Every structure is written in C-alpha cells, then in structure tokens.
Amino acid sequence: IIIIPGTLIVTAISYCCIIITILHIPSSTGRKKAFSTCSAHLMVVMLFYSTCIYRYIHPAQQGGQDSDKVLSFLFSVVTHMLNPYIYSPRNNLVK
DSSP states (O other): OOHHHHHHHHHHHHHHHHHHHHHTOSSHHHHHHHHHHHHHHHHHHHHHHHHHHHHHHSOOOTTOHHHHHHHHHIIIIIHHHHHHHHHGGGOTTTO
C-alpha cells in the first residue's frame, strides 16, 4: 500500500517537471517532438500503474481468475514489451 502510491507520486512529480521544462522550449517543433516522446512514455506508465493499482485494490472475487490473469499479463508483460517500441524510433542506429 505504501510502495505503489509512493512511486506513483515520485513519477508524477517527475513528469510535471518534464512538462514544465518542455513548455519552456522556444521552438514549436522542439516542443512537439518532446511531447511526442513524453506522451509515449506517459501512456506506458499509466498502463503500468493503473493495472497495478487496480490489481491490488480490487477485492478478490470467486471465479474472477480470468480477469486477474489479464491484469497480471498487462502488468508484467505488455508494459515491458512496449518499451522497445518507445525507445527504438528515437534511436538513430535503429533507423
């Protein structure tokens, strides 16, 4: 209960600082490029935390094991599989 909200708060503060810094970029193309990178990261972070929080806050149900499997799959596999797709398009060696 302490670890998930604690890391979520640190991550949220970090993204707020990043967004404030991006807003200070003078060129609109630079802001657009920075926001596109930041938004991809933010979607993965939101997917990770939303499934994690839902999984641990949602009360256990009888016969609800299928939804638990889907959430666990999203939490542990899908978020990690998305990382290469986020970092690769920005890498010149991959291009």
